[in-house]
Amino acid sequence: MKRRKFVSSTGKALAGFYIVPRHVLGGKGYIPPSDKLNIAAIGVGGKGRVNINLSYNKGSDNITALCDVDDRMAEWARREFPSVPYYRDFREMLEKEDANIDAVLVSSPDHMHGVQALAAMKMGKHVYCEKPLTHDIYEARILTVAAEKYRVVTQMGNQGSSGDSTRYVESWIQGGLIGDVTRVHVWTNRPVWPQGIPFPKEVHDIPKEVDWQLWLGTAPERPFNSIYIPANWRGWVDFGTGALGDMGCHIMDVPFRALKLKYPVSAYCSASAKWSGFFDPDHTMDSYPAATKIHIQFPARDQMPPVEVIWYDGGILPDRPEELGPDEELGTWDGGILFEGTQGKLMAGLFGDDPTILPTSKMKYINLPEPSKPLVEGGPEGHQQQWVKACKEGYGASTSSSFAESGPLTETVLMGNLAVLSYNYTVKTEGWPGVEYPGRKKLLWDGEAMKITNFEPANNFVRRTYRGNWDFELD
Numbered sequence: 001m002k003r004r005k006f007v008s009s010t011g012k013a014l015a016g017f018y019i020v021p022r023h024v025l026g027g028k029g030y031i032p033p034s035d036k037l038n039i040a041a042i043g044v045g046g047k048g049r050v051n052i053n054l055s056y057n058k059g060s061d062n063i064t065a066l067c068d069v070d071d072r073m074a075e076w077a078r079r080e081f082p083s084v085p086y087y088r089d090f091r092e093m094l095e096k097e098d099a100n101i102d103a104v105l106v107s108s109p110d111h112m113h114g115v116q117a118l119a120a121m122k123m124g125k126h127v128y129c130e131k132p133l134t135h136d137i138y139e140a141r142i143l144t145v146a147a148e149k150y151r152v153v154t155q156m157g158n159q160g161s162s163g164d165s166t167r168y169v170e171s172w173i174q175g176g177l178i179g180d181v182t183r184v185h186v187w188t189n190r191p192v193w194p195q196g197i198p199f200p201k202e203v204h205d206i207p208k209e210v211d212w213q214l215w216l217g218t219a220p221e222r223p224f225n226s227i228y229i230p231a232n233w234r235g236w237v238d239f240g241t242g243a244l245g246d247m248g249c250h251i252m253d254v255p256f257r258a259l260k261l262k263y264p265v266s267a268y269c270s271a272s273a274k275w276s277g278f279f280d281p282d283h284t285m286d287s288y289p290a291a292t293k294i295h296i297q298f299p300a301r302d303q304m305p306p307v308e309v310i311w312y313d314g315g316i317l318p319d320r321p322e323e324l325g326p327d328e329e330l331g332t333w334d335g336g337i338l339f340e341g342t343q344g345k346l347m348a349g350l351f352g353d354d355p356t357i358l359p360t361s362k363m364k365y366i367n368l369p370e371p372s373k374p375l376v377e378g379g380p381e382g383h384q385q386q387w388v389k390a391c392k393e394g395y396g397a398s399t400s401s402s403f404a405e406s407g408p409l410t411e412t413v414l415m416g417n418l419a420v421l422s423y424n425y426t427v428k429t430e431g432w433p434g435v436e437y438p439g440r441k442k443l444l445w446d447g448e449a450m451k452i453t454n455f456e457p458a459n460n461f462v463r464r465t466y467r468g469n470w471d472f473e474l475d
Contacts, residue, residue, distance in 0.1 A: 037391050040065035040097060040125075041105040042090045042116050045073025046230060047130055048107030051157065052077065054384035055105060055128070061388055065097040071209035073230060088211050090116050094123055101125055103391045107157075111239045112217045114139035115470050121150045122475055126391040128384065130157040131249035132241050133403065133410040137450055138463035139472070140414065144407030146474060151395040156406035158249045159383035160351030166254055167371035169337075169352045173258035175369040177357065179343030184255045184309045185318035188335040188350070190243035195235035195314075196272060196290030200225045218466040235287045241417055242288030243313035247335065248413035249406070254337055254352040255309060256409050260302050263447025264309075264412055267419040268440075269294040272314065285424050290314050294416040311416055321345055323358035351380070376400060411447070419443055422458040 041052050044066050056063050067087045068074040078086055087093035094101070103126035106116045114134040117127050121143075133156050134140045147154045160166055173181060203223040206212045212224045219238045234240035255261065271289035291314025298307050312318060318338060320330055323345060330336060332349040339346040344362075348355040356363055376382050383400060390397035401409075425439035444454045452458040466472065 035392070037061040037388050038064040038100055038102045039105060039388075040067070040093060040101045040103070041077070041107065042067045042093075043073075043105075043107035043109075043130075044068045044077040045070065046107070047157070048073075048105065049076060051105045051107050051128065051130070051384055054381065055388055057385060057388070064100045065093050067093045069211045069214040070207075070229065072207070088214055091119065094119060094125075098123060103127070103153075103388075106130060109215075109233050109239050110135045110241050110245060111219045114143065115218060115466075115472050117143055118146055118472060118474075121146045121152050121154075124150060124152065126153040126387075127403075128155045128157065128387050131406075131410075132156075132245045132413055133249070133406050134414075135241060135245075136461075136463050137411050137414045137418065140407045140410040141450060142472065142474065144403050147403040147407075149474060153387065153390045153393075153395060153397055153399065154403040154406075155383070155387035155390075155399045156249065156401040156403065156410070157383070158253050158401055158406065158409075159380040160250050161253050161257075161400040161406075162376040162378075162383040162386060163351055163353070163380045164371070164375050165348065165352040165355055166257065167373050167375060168368075169254055169346070169348055169355045170258040170373070171369045171371045172346060172355065172357075173339060173341075174260075174372075177344070177366070177369070178339060178341030178346050180305050181255075181259060181339050181341045182305060182307055183340040184259070184307065185312070185338040185340075186248075186251045186255065186309065186336075187312035187317055187331065188243060188247040188251060189315065189333065190247050190313055190335075191235055191288070191290070193232045193235050194227065195242060195287045196274060197235075197287055199236070199286040200227055216467070218464075218468070218470050220467055237285055237287060237421070240288075241414065242420075244288075244292070244294065244311060244413060244416050244420075247313070248311065248416065249409060250351055251335055251337060252309065252311070252413060253401070253409055254348065255339065256412065257405075258339075259298075259304060259307055261298050261307075261309075261412065262301070262408050264296045264298050264415055264445055265447070266297045266442050266444050267295060267415050268442040269416070269419040269423050271420055271423055285421060288417070289420065289424075291316050292416075292420055294419055296412065296416060296419075321347070321358055325359070328360065411450075415445060418452070418458060418461045421461045422452075422455060425457055 039055055063081050063084055065085050066077050067090045069088050104120040106129040113129055117129045120127050204226050206224045234246055271292045293316055294311040296309045300306050335350040337348045345358040347358055376386055387399050390399050422439035427436045429436050443452050443458055446453055450462055
């Protein structure tokens with residue numbers, strides 16, 4: 001019998017007897033073991049370290065299993081938790097430690113999020129998964145369905161969704177402060193890793209601390225090169241989701257909530273080109289472009305008009321609004337959001353931070369609505385603890401970015417990448433210049449069916465084919 005079931009059963013059996021509360025026996029500040037969440041971590045270096053530290057909260061809860069395919073990245077965790085079992089293969093960890101795990105942190109590269117999160121949910125484990133939720137649109141849809149099917153508490157790691165500013169912006173927009181919003185600009189300074197380059201040709205020796213086959217996981221077979229790890233994998237199409245995938249779930253989350261968005265109806269883009277010779281483009285896209293501008297259109301919904309969300313990365317910025325003073329910054333150094341409404345404009349920083357009506361001088365005279373939703377204790381830094389507390393309450397407890405909300409958000413973000421991958425889709429033809437670019441059109445999207453309706457090759461990017469026999473099926 002699992003620990004939690006045993007505690008529940010013995011509690012019922014002893015009903016009617018006087019039991020001294022365990023916190024009395026343990027002294028002030030004592031937390032009974034039954035009140036602690038047992039957390040396993042997949043991917044414990046980098047962001048995984050942050051998620052672990054903010055989740056177990058220095059002993060308020062338990063870290064009961066660790067997993068990483070790179071022993072070097074796991075060194076700190078194995079030193080911090082010397083008695084906790086350590087694994088390289090998450091499947092082995094989940095099987096052997098099943099009775100000791102209530103919830104799982106997934107902080108691995110993007111291409112492994114889907115299979116790891118689904119495997120945990122199928123075993124009834126609550127899941128916190130780093131952003132973007134998945135590598136592919138199909139994976140995001142499946143995880144959204146799985147969270148409800150298996151009745152587990154979920155949270156995506158876009159901590160800005162727990163920020164005060166997100167709730168203020170949502171309240172201001174829905175309160176009609178700038179009228180009907182018809183266009184939103186969102187931008188980032190990413191990528192800050194290699195993009196717009198081919199896969200390296202050099203083959204390096206695999207470090208003894210790294211299980212390269214487990215690291216590749218669902219991705220195509222590829223020789224090891226040290227450039228990929230620990231963090232540059234983000235720019236490679238096989239492993240990551242580029243600047244948009246990395247930051248879109250942070251920045252686009254704000255308008256997604258404020259404007260009650262769900263599935264887009266179309267998308268098109270422009271992107272920096274890569275040429276191997278005069279009018280001789282390289283037909284492969286090994287990594288995402290160095291810079292992109294992506295237009296995503298949404299239909300009318302809930303008495304709100306159609307709206308276009310425009311994404312910029314790689315140093316590209318939207319036109320500077322006339323209402324912004326010459327010495328005032330557009331967003332923040334690493335990104336921003338600009339809402340255009342029928343009665344004004346609203347600008348905010350990267351995660352909706354420091355929102356302001358433009359011109360900023362208006363802020364002195366406007367009656368600003370208070371957030372209609374409760375603020376999260378700790379704000380963005382309380383994002384993991386919000387999930388932990390919800391796990392203890394059980395399925396149905398609220399989190400800022402449950403898969404029910406973050407799944408459709410991730411699909412929208414990945415829709416932008418689908419447009420980028422299709423944009424560079426080329427067909428060799430006879431004559432000069434000998435290439436057609438059928439992907440350079442507006443892609444029409446049927447969200448419910450997860451299908452591009454006017455350019456069939458684009459559907460190849462909705463769901464990728466896994467290498468090997470990785471399981472990604474609902475029971």
